[in-house]
Amino acid sequence: xxxLQAKNIVKSFDxxxxxxxxxxxxxxxxxxxxxxxxxxxxxxxxxxxxxIVAGLEKPDSGEILLNGQSISSPGPDRTxxxxxxxLFPWLKVIDNVEFGLKMAxxxxxxxxxISQRYLDMMQLTKxxxxxxxxxxxxxKQRVAIARALAMDPEILLMDEPFxxxxxxxxxxxxxxxxxxxxxxxxxxxxxxxxxxxxxxLGNRVVIFKNRPSTIKKEVVIDYxxxxxxxxxxxxxxxxxxxxxxxxxxxxxxxxETND
Amino acid sequence: MRQMTEKTISQKSPRNLDDAANxxxxxxxxxxxxxxxxxxxIWPQISLPSPAMxxxxxxxxxxxxxxxxxxxxxxxxxxxxxxxSISLGTLIGLTMIKxxxxxxxxxxxxxxxxxxxxxxxVPFSILLIGFNEFGIIFVxxxxxxFSVMISTYSSIRNIPTIYLDAARNMGATGLALFRxxxxxxxxxxxxxxxxxxxxxxxxxxxxAEILMSIVGLGHILSVGRDFLDMSEVIASMITIFTIGLIVxxxxxxxxxxxxxxxxxLDHHR
Numbered sequence: 001x002x003x004l005q006a007k008n009i010v011k012s013f014d015x016x017x018x019x020x021x022x023x024x025x026x027x028x029x030x031x032x033x034x035x036x037x038x039x040x041x042x043x044x045x046x047x048x049x050x051x052i053v054a055g056l057e058k059p060d061s062g063e064i065l066l067n068g069q070s071i072s073s074p075g076p077d078r079t080x081x082x083x084x085x086x087l088f089p090w091l092k093v094i095d096n097v098e099f100g101l102k103m104a105x106x107x108x109x110x111x112x113x114i115s116q117r118y119l120d121m122m123q124l125t126k127x128x129x130x131x132x133x134x135x136x137x138x139x140k141q142r143v144a145i146a147r148a149l150a151m152d153p154e155i156l157l158m159d160e161p162f163x164x165x166x167x168x169x170x171x172x173x174x175x176x177x178x179x180x181x182x183x184x185x186x187x188x189x190x191x192x193x194x195x196x197x198x199x200x201l202g203n204r205v206v207i208f209k210n211r212p213s214t215i216k217k218e219v220v221i222d223y224x225x226x227x228x229x230x231x232x233x234x235x236x237x238x239x240x241x242x243x244x245x246x247x248x249x250x251x252x253x254x255x256e257t258n259d
Numbered sequence: 260m261r262q263m264t265e266k267t268i269s270q271k272s273p274r275n276l277d278d279a280a281n282x283x284x285x286x287x288x289x290x291x292x293x294x295x296x297x298x299x300x301i302w303p304q305i306s307l308p309s310p311a312m313x314x315x316x317x318x319x320x321x322x323x324x325x326x327x328x329x330x331x332x333x334x335x336x337x338x339x340x341x342x343x344s345i346s347l348g349t350l351i352g353l354t355m356i357k358x359x360x361x362x363x364x365x366x367x368x369x370x371x372x373x374x375x376x377x378x379x380x381v382p383f384s385i386l387l388i389g390f391n392e393f394g395i396i397f398v399x400x401x402x403x404x405f406s407v408m409i410s411t412y413s414s415i416r417n418i419p420t421i422y423l424d425a426a427r428n429m430g431a432t433g434l435a436l437f438r439x440x441x442x443x444x445x446x447x448x449x450x451x452x453x454x455x456x457x458x459x460x461x462x463x464x465x466x467a468e469i470l471m472s473i474v475g476l477g478h479i480l481s482v483g484r485d486f487l488d489m490s491e492v493i494a495s496m497i498t499i500f501t502i503g504l505i506v507x508x509x510x511x512x513x514x515x516x517x518x519x520x521x522x523x524l525d526h527h528r
Contacts, residue, residue, distance in 0.1 A: 085421055103431045131523055
């Protein structure tokens with residue numbers, strides 16, 4: 001069943017007074033339970049696309065359909081895990097996780113129950129009453145994931161959530177995220193510039209072209225889980241995506257030197 | 260509980276004791292130097308009384324109740340003016356956020372008025388309102404409100420977008436967004452503005468009372484001058500200093516520290 005549809009999304013930016021076309025007609029169908037990874041050269045507009053899906057930015061033209069309904073504003077049905085720094089420092093960990101539930105008007109007892117469940121899932125039970133500055137970067141991102149999952153969204157959006165982590169923590173979270181996905185059957189769109197990440201996580205890897213961006217290619221990865229970083233069998237997918245991306249990255253660098 | 264008390268004592272107490280010891284030492288040195296200068300007789304007693312004479316003045320001012328009364332009156336005016344400043348200044352600050360163009364212009368104006376000396380409002384206030392309570396309170400308001408406006412405006416404008424994005428993403432809108440995200444996110448910066456506004460208000464009230472009042476701490480100063488009573492002048496100066504110190508150190512600074520600790524703002528290098 002189609003969960004989310006992006007129809008011909010066009011978006012341009014104002015850059016030093018010039019209009020720069022970032023997205024030039026993105027079309028994407030996301031099926032229920034999909035784990036989609038979007039990869040592309042830096043500045044290709046993949047994060048912008050995610051923000052448009054989240055409703056935080058408006059496209060110049062085109063539309064996003066969620067369960068067939070057009071959406072235009074942010075909503076708790078599409079929760080986002082940001083790259084970093086999006087937790088509220090004035091709230092305890094547990095209150096951070098409950099924030100969206102509170103906004104939705106869910107009574108306190110029920111909120112506690114839900115947030116406890118997701119803190120347990122992310123192995124953060126002991127830190128429920130900590131403030132965010134007391135956590136490591138990896139723990140913070142686990143709180144952010146718990147916070148997003150607690151809303152029980154239709155789609156989970158993740159914008160390079162592991163980019164700021166050290167590699168051990170990231171490897172661990174890559175496995176955890178796969179387990180969570182299998183357990184919760186959530187539909188996930190995950191933006192990354194890291195090819196290995198996309199190969200391990202995605203059942204579909206969508207490759208964005210250099211700007212003005214369209215979708216260049218999609219690679220379907222049908223392989224058992226949980227996938228591990230060191231799995232040799234994933235190499236062929238990695239190289240396939242790398243080949244596709246190489247020309248885009250070169251184009252990107254040319255753009256930058258001509259600027 | 261017991262454990263926590265012990266921990267607090269073992270961590271905090273030595274530092275507090277140190278601070279107290281240092282303060283006592285500084286005070287002793289100050290009074291000592293003062294006494295020595297007095298005994299050298301460089302100035303006549305009427306220009307520079309001894310510490311003991313000032314203590315005598317204190318005793319007199321307290322026993323005839325003029326000091327406690329003055330403190331009460333001054334703080335009453337100050338709090339009234341400051342509260343009006345905060346409410347009105349916050350309201351205007353929020354309006355400045357709502358209407359960007361207006362906000363930008365008013366922000367520049369306010370920045371100019373921020374450095375405007377509070378005493379310079381006195382003649383204006385006397386002619387506009389008169390020699391009364393409201394005239395004094397008006398000076399206090401005009402001296403502190405711009406600081407409140409600017410701080411409200413810039414604190415809210417400088418909230419990192421990511422907090423607002425994350426909140427909207429989780430379904431926060433309108434008043435809920437304002438109450439649960441905008442206000443707490445701006446708090447550390449708002450408190451600094453409030454502290455500044457308080458200090459402007461404090462400067463203003465004493466100045467206004469010297470020139471405009473028949474009662475209050477500033478008035479005691481001006482009476483001391485009129486009657487060539489330097490002991491009384493110094494006694495009221497010490498009172499003004501002490502109140503300023505108490506409010507800043509033990510009230511405003513404590514609030515700021517509490518917020519900073521909760522946010523972990525002191526944990527960065």
